[in-house]
Amino acid sequence: MTASAPPPVLEARDLHTYYGGAHILADLSFVLNDGEVVVLLGRNGAGKTTTMKSVMGLVRMRAGTVHLEGADITGEEPHVIARAGMGYVPEDRRIFGDLTVMENLEVGRQPPRPGAPAWTPERLFGMFPNLAEMRSRPAGRMSGGEQQMLTVARTLMGNPKVLLLDEPSEGLAPVIVDQMAATIQALKAEGLSILLSEQNLHFATAVSDRAYIVEKGRIRYEGTMDALAADAEVRNTYLTV
Amino acid sequence: MGDFVVTLLTGLSSAAALFLVASGLSIIFGVTRIVNFAHGSFYMLGAYIGVTTVQSIGGGAVGFWVAILLAAVLVGLIGVAMEVLLLRRIYRAPELFQLIATFGVILVIQDVTLWIWGSEDLVGPRAPGFTGAVTILGQRLPEYDLVLIAVSPLVLAGLWLLFNRTRWGTLVRAATLDRQMVSALGVNQRWLFTGVLFLGSALAGLGGAIQLPKGGADLLMDFNIIAAAFVVVVVGGMGSIGGAFLAAILIGLLQTFGIQIFPNSTLILMFLVMAVVLIFRPWGLLGRPEIPGHGVVEAPEAPLRPAGRSLRIGGALAMAFLLLLPVAHLIAPSLVGDFSLVLTIEILIFVLFAVALHFIMGPGGMVSFGHAAFFGGGAYGAALLVKFADAPMEIAFWAAPAGAALLAILFGWFCVRLTGVYFAMLTLAFAQIAWSIVFQWGEVTGGDDGILGTWPSDWASSRVAYYYLTVGFTVAGILAMRRILFAPFGYTLRAGRDSPLRAAAIGIDLKRHQWIAFTISGAFAGLAGALFVYSKGSVFPTSMEIARSFDALLMVLLGGVHSLTGPIVGATALTWLNDLFSELSYWRFLLGATIIALVLLLPDGLAGLGDSWAGRRLGLASPGSESGAGPGSGSGAGDREAPA
Numbered sequence: 025m026t027a028s029a030p031p032p033v034l035e036a037r038d039l040h041t042y043y044g045g046a047h048i049l050a051d052l053s054f055v056l057n058d059g060e061v062v063v064l065l066g067r068n069g070a071g072k073t074t075t076m077k078s079v080m081g082l083v084r085m086r087a088g089t090v091h092l093e094g095a096d097i098t099g100e101e102p103h104v105i106a107r108a109g110m111g112y113v114p115e116d117r118r119i120f121g122d123l124t125v126m127e128n129l130e131v132g133r134q135p136p137r138p139g140a141p142a143w144t145p146e147r148l149f150g151m152f153p154n155l156a157e158m159r160s161r162p163a164g165r166m167s168g169g170e171q172q173m174l175t176v177a178r179t180l181m182g183n184p185k186v187l188l189l190d191e192p193s194e195g196l197a198p199v200i201v202d203q204m205a206a207t208i209q210a211l212k213a214e215g216l217s218i219l220l221s222e223q224n225l226h227f228a229t230a231v232s233d234r235a236y237i238v239e240k241g242r243i244r245y246e247g248t249m250d251a252l253a254a255d256a257e258v259r260n261t262y263l264t265v
Numbered sequence: 266m267g268d269f270v271v272t273l274l275t276g277l278s279s280a281a282a283l284f285l286v287a288s289g290l291s292i293i294f295g296v297t298r299i300v301n302f303a304h305g306s307f308y309m310l311g312a313y314i315g316v317t318t319v320q321s322i323g324g325g326a327v328g329f330w331v332a333i334l335l336a337a338v339l340v341g342l343i344g345v346a347m348e349v350l351l352l353r354r355i356y357r358a359p360e361l362f363q364l365i366a367t368f369g370v371i372l373v374i375q376d377v378t379l380w381i382w383g384s385e386d387l388v389g390p391r392a393p394g395f396t397g398a399v400t401i402l403g404q405r406l407p408e409y410d411l412v413l414i415a416v417s418p419l420v421l422a423g424l425w426l427l428f429n430r431t432r433w434g435t436l437v438r439a440a441t442l443d444r445q446m447v448s449a450l451g452v453n454q455r456w457l458f459t460g461v462l463f464l465g466s467a468l469a470g471l472g473g474a475i476q477l478p479k480g481g482a483d484l485l486m487d488f489n490i491i492a493a494a495f496v497v498v499v500v501g502g503m504g505s506i507g508g509a510f511l512a513a514i515l516i517g518l519l520q521t522f523g524i525q526i527f528p529n530s531t532l533i534l535m536f537l538v539m540a541v542v543l544i545f546r547p548w549g550l551l552g553r554p555e556i557p558g559h560g561v562v563e564a565p566e567a568p569l570r571p572a573g574r575s576l577r578i579g580g581a582l583a584m585a586f587l588l589l590l591p592v593a594h595l596i597a598p599s600l601v602g603d604f605s606l607v608l609t610i611e612i613l614i615f616v617l618f619a620v621a622l623h624f625i626m627g628p629g630g631m632v633s634f635g636h637a638a639f640f641g642g643g644a645y646g647a648a649l650l651v652k653f654a655d656a657p658m659e660i661a662f663w664a665a666p667a668g669a670a671l672l673a674i675l676f677g678w679f680c681v682r683l684t685g686v687y688f689a690m691l692t693l694a695f696a697q698i699a700w701s702i703v704f705q706w707g708e709v710t711g712g713d714d715g716i717l718g719t720w721p722s723d724w725a726s727s728r729v730a731y732y733y734l735t736v737g738f739t740v741a742g743i744l745a746m747r748r749i750l751f752a753p754f755g756y757t758l759r760a761g762r763d764s765p766l767r768a769a770a771i772g773i774d775l776k777r778h779q780w781i782a783f784t785i786s787g788a789f790a791g792l793a794g795a796l797f798v799y800s801k802g803s804v805f806p807t808s809m810e811i812a813r814s815f816d817a818l819l820m821v822l823l824g825g826v827h828s829l830t831g832p833i834v835g836a837t838a839l840t841w842l843n844d845l846f847s848e849l850s851y852w853r854f855l856l857g858a859t860i861i862a863l864v865l866l867l868p869d870g871l872a873g874l875g876d877s878w879a880g881r882r883l884g885l886a887s888p889g890s891e892s893g894a895g896p897g898s899g900s901g902a903g904d905r906e907a908p909a
């Protein structure tokens with residue numbers, strides 16, 4: 025990125041988050057540029073999920089700022105942040121088990137947003153063909169992989185500009201992981217900017233442009249995927265490979 | 266045969282109001298997780314407002330129904346006002362805190378209703394076109410009963426369409442499952458909450474208005490329906506409308522048939538059914554277990570700390586005050602009247618009761634809605650011994666807590682299998698069973714007339730002597746409970762509250778610990794009950810009623826559930842306020858408004874305020890220190906009880 029680049033779509037600066045007295049995120053900053061896929065890498069408990077929840081307004085930060093497309097969204101409520109164009113896909117999926125696939129999508133539906141791809145259930149069924157066959161099935165009676173697809177599709181119904189994807193490959197069969205990687209690349213091609221969190225370095229390398237390594241709530245490393253691939257020491261220090 | 270059919274139909278018709286109130290309660294709980302205690306008040310308002318709207322619109326063939334619907338809408342708007350003005354400001358506070366707010370609303374609505382419509386029961390208007398009776402197999406059934414029978418399925422169908430065929434309904438169902446996720450998808454929860462409060466309250470209002478031709482309107486409707494509505498919601502499954510429908514019919518039939526078979530035990534029957542259902546289906550007929558963890562992220566609770574210096578000084582001052590009050594009374598009776606001793610005795614009794622409830626609620630995380638069972642159990646235990654065995658006070662005083670403990674062993678065995686709101690509801694059910702037995706078994710308990718003549722032994726019969734006796738028992742009781750909480754048993758209890766799974770993983774038999782804690786708490790509540798009987802010289806079923814349980818809950822929550830000083834401060838403040846206001850007309854309004862104001866101003870409870878205020882003022886408390894001591898902590902026991 026050169027100095028004259030447009031402002032990043034998402035910029036988090038000096039985030040500090042606490043759970044009770046425990047200082048979980050300290051001085052955590054990152055940027056996500058337009059059309060990029062950036063990954064937060066880190067071991068269990070490093071603070072990846074907490075970072076995403078802080079950005080999304082789901083946990084309160086004690087300090088720090090978050091800007092979405094230049095607008096300050098610090099401290100806003102989750103629904104305001106979502107409506108500003110941020111899509112959040114939680115790691116534990118959190119589909120509405122009693123609701124059908126179509127109803128889950130309906131909950132996510134928001135008006136189209138200029139400058140962001142517009143989604144309809146039909147378009148999403150094109151992207152996730154499995155879901156098309158179970159439109160009226162209660163989401164609680166789907167496989168883990170299908171639920172993972174549904175939770176992404178549900179968030180896309182909000183026509184986000186930025187997608188926060190928390191460990192999308194976790195607990196999925198290898199075939200489904202490949203499918204997920206293809207999906208992320210397709211979304212990138214649509215013009216979405218994506219912040220990913222991962223422990224799976226292989227998966228992250230396949231889809232990401234840049235990486236941040238998080239450890240104990242701090243950024244320990246920042247670089248392109250190529251640079252990280254070349255740096256065995258960093259990988260061995262911070263990641264379980 | 267005709268008898269049977271007509272009874273069946275009467276039962277179905279009486280299910281209508283129950284279903285309307287319960288479905289509203291269930292819908293509100295589903296989304297907001299608030300158990301709206303004021304729901305019975307909305308039902309009562311529906312009836313009163315219905316009388317007025319029918320009068321002003323005129324009860325013609327169309328006008329009557331328009332007026333009924335208008336009453337429902339108006340009550341819905343009152344529900345919205347409660348949400349916007351009150352609940353919305355405290356959604357971030359701990360869940361239970363919202364309960365207190367709805368208590369306040371109950372009291373305010375009672376007095377506002379009294380003020381607007383007067384104390385006379387109102388006769389309901391009759392429904393045009395349905396004033397006669399039909400004859401079925403030789404038996405007569407009011408035509409209006411047929412209307413009521415049709416109402417429940419119609420409303421059920423309407424709700425089904427609303428929840429399954431509209432976007433709003435889909436959002437509400439989603440929010441019932443995981444409301445945080447719904448907001449992360451861009452939905453403003455506030456509008457959902459407001460909408461749900463409107464719908465739920467309007468249903469209760471409709472229930473009140475539509476039963477007018479049968480039941481009229483009176484000031485007891487709120488508490489009369491709320492217990493039954495809780496039963497229906499719990500039996501059906503919290504948050505399940507279909508369940509509420511089934512359960513309303515079940516309870517409606519049970520009540521009408523029950524009256525014929527066991528005329529004196531209808532109330533017991535209802536709660537017995539609830540207890541049985543909860544034992545076999547802990548989440549109700551059509552309910553589902555709570556999914557933990559998807560709520561708001563809450564800070565882990567700070568550990569209980571041994572008494573800080575400011576608290577020990579405060580405790581010593583309180584103790585000195587208690588010990589010296591009678592001296593002041595003897596020296597200057599005109600300044601410190603007999604009444605101040607009476608009031609202090611009452612305060613102390615409720616302090617003991619509240620601390621006993623807090624014992625399971627705070628450290629144990631078990632919220633009991635029915636703790637009056639043990640207070641009243643102790644009170645009646647003592648009084649019955651006096652009545653039938655002519656037992657002296659010295660014996661009754663030991664028998665009362667023992668009897669209450671036995672009751673708690675029995676109830677606790679069932680209750681500790683459940684958690685959260687289901688636990689609370691089951692305790693309420695058992696308390697109501699106990700209350701109904703006392704109330705309906707007149708030959709033994711005297712029923713409504715109570716038991717008289719429970720006076721202290723000679724040595725304790727003077728006011729001052731009984732006062733010191735009360736001080737002694739209360740302080741000793743509090744210190745004993747405090748001792749237990751700072752012993753390994755107490756740590757285990759708290760570990761179980763904070764993480765049941767981990768506690769189980771390290772081999773703790775949590776249920777057993779909870780059962781024992783429940784029993785200990787029941788015993789001390791029973792002791793408070795015994796003190797109460799002998800201070801009054803009599804006992805009535807009111808010592809066991811729901812309102813008494815709610816009072817105790819209010820004391821703990823208002824004082825602050827997170828510290829041991831909370832229930833002490835709460836009980837003192839509330840008993841004193843009660844007394845202060847009880848002289849005035851519309852004291853309920855004042856009390857309710859005070860409670861609401863406190864909730865809005867002090868989301869940490871009174872003790873939280875006292876702590877931070879005194880701490881800052883005196884510079885004594887270390888920053889962030891939690892309170893955690895009884896009034897007797899100044900007597901020297903405090904320092905040795907620091908957790909190892």
Ligand SMILES: Nc1ncnc2c1ncn2[C@@H]1O[C@H](COP(=O)(O)OP(=O)(O)OP(=O)(O)O)[C@@H](O)[C@H]1O
Pocket residue numbers: 043046048066067068069070071072073074075115223562563
């Ligand atoms: N609700 C909570 N209360 C207290 N501490 C929490 C809470 N949630 C997470 N933590 C702690 O915060 C730290 C960061 O957790 P976080 O979930 O952000 O990690 P993560 O990087 O997403 O891990 P994983 O790869 O396992 O998902 C951990 O030490 C965790 O124990």
Ligand SMILES: [Mg+2]
Pocket residue numbers: 072073074115190191
């Ligand atoms: Mg995580």
